[in-house]
Amino acid sequence: MQTNFSLAQLADPDTAESEKILRACVHCGFCTATCPTYVLLGDELDSPRGRIYLMKEMFEAGRAATATDAKHIDRCLSCLSCMTTCPSGVHYMHLVDHGREHIARTFKRPLAETWYRRALAYVLPRPGLFRLTLIGALVARALGAAHWLPKRLGHALALVRRWSLVQVGAADQLGEWQVVTREFRENLSSLEFPECKSEECRASRECSTCRGRQTPA
16 A cells, blocks of 8 residues: 655654555455454445555544544454455554554544543443443343433443353453453553553564464464
């Protein structure tokens, strides 16, 4: 992919890294076949290729993120299925991390969404509080609260199942919760996977700290 960054922009290490990743993309579209949001929604902007175009334009223009940028990049699940099918070895995980950091820094979200995300960031890393929230959600669902709650909360309520409490307890006992919550606390503002900051990762892309988020060979 051809890029158009100025020398001043490339002086920033994150921008320089993103520029290298962008240049590796060849627009082949193989990533769309394994992207769950594209398969479900069918919108090019909800595919890795579409998000790459959004981030490229945002970085090159040096502008603040728009509501459209935030909407489609927020929808990325960070599952990294796209990286398993990319023949060019595009390091999408590092690119989308940079995009999310840029959005968190330059985009002002609506007040309701800001508080919703802060509430999630506070509740999810705390298993005990999360259990209480799930119990409250089960009671609210039984009372039919999903019909009069705001749309986003109503949808979240519809996802709650009784076995969710069992899953939370099992994850806590196995120690998996501590792994997830440590990453959550490192980046509460964006509510997404934080970018790996280790020198090992920046140097080789084969990083033990990422625990499976490494670039495929």
